Amino acid sequence: MSKYIMEPSRTFGEFLIIPNLTKRDNGSQNVSLKTPLVKFTRGQKPAYELEIPFISAAMQSVSGEKMAHALAAAGGIATIFCSQTVEDHAKMAANIRAAGTLAVHAVNTHDYRDRIPALVNAGAEILCLDSSDGFSEWQSDVIKFVHDNYGDKIKIGAGNVVAADGFRYLADAGADFIKIGIGGGSICITREQKGIGRGQASAVIDVAAARDAYFAEHGIYVPICSDGGIVYDNHVIMALAMGADFVMMGRYFAQFDESPSKKTTIDGKPMKEYWGEGSARARNWQRYGKTGMVFVEGVDSYIPAAGPMTETLDKTIAKIKSTMGNCGSNDLQTFYKTTRLTVISPASHAEGSAHNVSVK
Ligand code: IMP
Numbered sequence: 335m336s337k338y339i340m341e342p343s344r345t346f347g348e349f350l351i352i353p354n355l356t357k358r359d360n361g362s363q364n365v366s367l368k369t370p371l372v373k374f375t376r377g378q379k380p381a382y383e384l385e386i387p388f389i390s391a392a393m394q395s396v397s398g399e400k401m402a403h404a405l406a407a408a409g410g411i412a413t414i415f416c417s418q419t420v421e422d423h424a425k426m427a428a429n430i431r432a433a434g435t436l437a438v439h440a441v442n443t444h445d446y447r448d449r450i451p452a453l454v455n456a457g458a459e460i461l462c463l464d465s466s467d468g469f470s471e472w473q474s475d476v477i478k479f480v481h482d483n484y485g486d487k488i489k490i491g492a493g494n495v496v497a498a499d500g501f502r503y504l505a506d507a508g509a510d511f512i513k514i515g516i517g518g519g520s521i522c523i524t525r526e527q528k529g530i531g532r533g534q535a536s537a538v539i540d541v542a543a544a545r546d547a548y549f550a551e552h553g554i555y556v557p558i559c560s561d562g563g564i565v566y567d568n569h570v571i572m573a574l575a576m577g578a579d580f581v582m583m584g585r586y587f588a589q590f591d592e593s594p595s596k597k598t599t600i601d602g603k604p605m606k607e608y609w610g611e612g613s614a615r616a617r618n619w620q621r622y623g624k625t626g627m628v629f630v631e632g633v634d635s636y637i638p639a640a641g642p643m644t645e646t647l648d649k650t651i652a653k654i655k656s657t658m659g660n661c662g663s664n665d666l667q668t669f670y671k672t673t674r675l676t677v678i679s680p681a682s683h684a685e686g687s688a689h690n691v692s693v694k
Contacts, residue, residue: 343533344677345518346569350686352674353660362655364664369557369579371411372460372489372510376553382436382460382489384580385409386651387570387666389559391519391584392416392440392464394616395608398594401587402430402437404643413582416440416449416464417616424452431457438491440464443472446479454488462491466516466524466612466631469500474507481508494561496537498544501558505548511557513582514541518563520585521610524631534563535576542577542670567653574654574666575673584608589640597639604639 369387370380388410390397394417402412414426414437423439430437439458441449443465450461461480463473473492480490492504493513504512517524517531525531538560549555557579564570564583573581587593588608595607609615610632617627640646663669678686 344535345533346572354662360659365655373556387580390587395595404592413438424456427456468493496532501544513559513561515561538576590643605636609634
């Protein structure tokens with residue numbers, strides 16, 4: 335008989351944070367968003383850290399060279415997509431490295447024996463397996479390939495998972511960080527197509543508990559990344575409060591001038607193209623071999639264009655720091671360890687935005 339979890343699978347929009355005491359030193363100027371990117375042993379410093387907990391999605395329509403430079407300059411990091419030939423990818427990696435910029439490079443479980451050496455030769459230092467379901471023996475094989483060939487010199491993240499057992503499997507396999515999320519992406523139709531996935535909040539809460547248990551048992555802290563489904567800035571805040579070390583976003587970064595997608599005008603409004611890696615458009619490069627895939631898992635879309643990244647990103651960061659101040663936290667670990675969250679009813683959800691007024 336199948337097993338049932340009768341608790342509903344929840345997402346970020348179903349929670350609110352209850353503030354703690356704000357102390358005099360909790361001003362935004364004292365709040366740090368520094369976060370580990372890769373695993374570390376208790377008492378040691380991680381080999382790579384981020385100044386802001388943001389990583390852009392491994393997507394053709396999100397992360398090219400321009401995004402890599404802009405996001406690294408802002409203190410985050412971009413993930414260069416692997417839905418391109420090994421040659422093109424290696425060229426991109428070399429260009430990014432030549433400008434003294436660090437990026438994460440997506441890899442897959444199909445052509446890794448060619449792609450990984452080419453990327454490493456081009457100066458890549460951090461890789462990440464790109465898959466909607468990473469709880470697989472294939473991912474373990476790729477991690478082993480990296481360790482056998484490069485030892486600890488090259489880092490590799492893995493995923494995606496949505497539960498504690500997937501996290502533990504990839505942590506035991508040696509992943510340097512682990513991504514969470516199946517089916518929550520804005521352009522994603524995986525849940526509709528295949529019926530797999532989990533509400534993003536439930537997934538993050540479960541995996542964060544597994545990460546903490548793993549740290550307590552082994553003294554190894556494996557950072558976790560909440561990937562997909564961020565619509566509002568407060569969703570980033572929820573993800574961090576629930577224990578995500580950083581968040582991966584596609585739509586958010588695709589809206590900026592720095593993303594590689596085309597800007598266009600629809601009904602007089604500036605828009606950017608945004609398409610999923612599982613859409614027919616992204617798959618044209620034949621990532622899945624000659625046979626291709628028989629069904630798609632993503633759509634091709636337009637989103638409103640938001641101009642250059644800095645202004646919007648600064649606002650998002652200001653909101654995170656403000657909420658952390660409300661919770662008496664000057665760092666993300668304290669925020670995660672001390673924050674109280676409450677599930678909200680549909681009625682309190684309606685109460686939370688402007689209501690019973692005519693907004694001008
Ligand atoms: P967003 O930030 O909500 O737009 O979600 C971006 C995330 O969606 C990516 O980081 C991937 O994990 C996921 N994703 C990207 N392309 C596809 C797709 O075609 N189908 C399903 N998920 C996708």
